[in-house]
Amino acid sequence: MNTDTHAAHAGDHHHDDGHAHSTFSGYMLGFVLSVVLTAIPFWLVMSGTLPSKQITALVIMAFAVVQIVVHMVYFLHMSPRSENGWTMMALIFTIVMVVIALSGSLWVMNHLNSNMMPMHQMTGMK
Amino acid sequence: MTVAVNSSQTGEPVFYLADEHPHPEGYSTSLGFWIYLMSDCLIFAMLFAAFGVLGGNYAAGPAPKDLFDLDLVAVNTSMLLLSSITYGFAVLTMQQNKVGQTQMWLAITGLFGLAFIGIELTEFAHMIHEGATPQRSAFLSSFFTLVGTHGLHVSCGIIWLVTLMVQVQKFGLVEANRRRLMCLSMFWHFLDVVWIGVFTFVYLLGVLR
Numbered sequence: 400m401n402t403d404t405h406a407a408h409a410g411d412h413h414h415d416d417g418h419a420h421s422t423f424s425g426y427m428l429g430f431v432l433s434v435v436l437t438a439i440p441f442w443l444v445m446s447g448t449l450p451s452k453q454i455t456a457l458v459i460m461a462f463a464v465v466q467i468v469v470h471m472v473y474f475l476h477m478s479p480r481s482e483n484g485w486t487m488m489a490l491i492f493t494i495v496m497v498v499i500a501l502s503g504s505l506w507v508m509n510h511l512n513s514n515m516m517p518m519h520q521m522t523g524m525k
Numbered sequence: 526m527t528v529a530v531n532s533s534q535t536g537e538p539v540f541y542l543a544d545e546h547p548h549p550e551g552y553s554t555s556l557g558f559w560i561y562l563m564s565d566c567l568i569f570a571m572l573f574a575a576f577g578v579l580g581g582n583y584a585a586g587p588a589p590k591d592l593f594d595l596d597l598v599a600v601n602t603s604m605l606l607l608s609s610i611t612y613g614f615a616v617l618t619m620q621q622n623k624v625g626q627t628q629m630w631l632a633i634t635g636l637f638g639l640a641f642i643g644i645e646l647t648e649f650a651h652m653i654h655e656g657a658t659p660q661r662s663a664f665l666s667s668f669f670t671l672v673g674t675h676g677l678h679v680s681c682g683i684i685w686l687v688t689l690m691v692q693v694q695k696f697g698l699v700e701a702n703r704r705r706l707m708c709l710s711m712f713w714h715f716l717d718v719v720w721i722g723v724f725t726f727v728y729l730l731g732v733l734r
Contacts, residue, residue: 421620426613433606437724441599444729452733459733463725467718474609474714482556489556493563497570504574 421476429473436466551704558708562715565678569719572674576667576727581734584662589731592657594648598728601644602720605679608637609717616710624698627706631690634713638683645676668727675723678716685709 440459442448449455471477471490479487615630649669652658659669689709692702 421613421616423617426610426617430606430610430613433609434603437599437602437606437721440725440729441595441602444733445595456730456733459725459729463721466721470609470714470718470721474613474717475711482559485556486559489560489563493566496567500567500570501574501577505577508578 425473429469432469432473433466436462436469551701554704555707555711558711562711565715566719569671569674569722572667572671573722573726576671579663579667580727580731582663584664586662586665587655587657588664589728589734592652592655593728593732595728595732597644597648598724601641601648602724604637604641604644605717605720608634608641609714611637612710612713616706619698619703619706622698624693627698628690628693631686631693635683635686635690638679638686642676642680642683645672649673672723672727675716675719678712678719682709682713682716685712 440462443455443459447455449458477486477490481487611630611634615627615634618626618630652665657665659666686709689702689705692705696702
């Protein structure tokens with residue numbers, strides 16, 4: 400309330416809902432970054448520029464992670480301060496759950512596949 | 526603070542109330558909605574896990590390479606991305622109290638959303654026409670569940686968007702409508718975040734496999 404600059408940097412205000420700091424330049428920056436971060440992985444896969452599929456897969460996954468962060472910051476206005484940090488806490492908890500569920504499922508099911516190898520090899524034989 | 530000091534002097538029991546002052550209506554809505562989005566995120570995580578486990582089981586049916594048209598997916602992705610930025614413009618004009626412009630940007634967002642759903646349904650229809658139905662293989666079951674759930678969310682978002690446009694038309698940009706528009710903003714951008722996962726893990730990695 401004291402100065403205009405303070406209002407412009409809102410978010411640390413107690414009852415602020417964490418949305419006051421959406422700006423045109425913020426949205427445009429997020430949009431341009433998203434377009435670039437979307438176009439590059441599509442181009443990599445469609446043109447097959449990189450020498451191996453494993454490298455391409457790793458690179459496009461890295462691009463996805465960066466783009467998710469860009470969306471979180473510029474479109475969803477995530478910041479450690481919004482809602483006194485509770486949105487960030489909920490997000491961190493969710494990320495931990497998602498990582499455990501995803502990596503756990505893939506890991507366990509992959510081992511299950513390995514243990515059923517004879518069957519797998521039989522179906523794999525041509 | 527002063528209450529605690531006084532009580533300790535008189536030796537009476539001390540009560541601590543963390544939340545002693547009344548909050549305005551809708552004070553906790555955005556945090557509550559964020560927590561809903563996080564639980565929605567877990568739903569999608571489970572569907573991604575199912576796709577990750579089953580995505581390679583084609584049952585001698587069509588593989589991603591035979592089915593996916595990356596040009597179409599790129600167009601679809603840009604539709605969703607454009608709808609995200611136009612929703613951003615709607616939020617900005619809402620903050621400037623421009624009802625007409627807010628309505629215009631909301632309408633444009635809705636049209637991009639409809640284009641996204643239209644392209645996705647066309648793709649589904651094309652796949653089903655070629656015999657790649659959800660019953661065909663575990664890969665296709667998990668594919669249709671994951672991508673279909675996302676499409677269902679976008680469809681609900683469009684219905685919500687139209688509802689809010691009617692609300693804004695009737696009551697203007699009142700506090701309640703602003704709060705609702707901010708919730709839909711979070712929902713809409715969140716769906717775009719999920720779509721990043723879909724086009725990367727389902728389409729791009731599928732074609733690469």
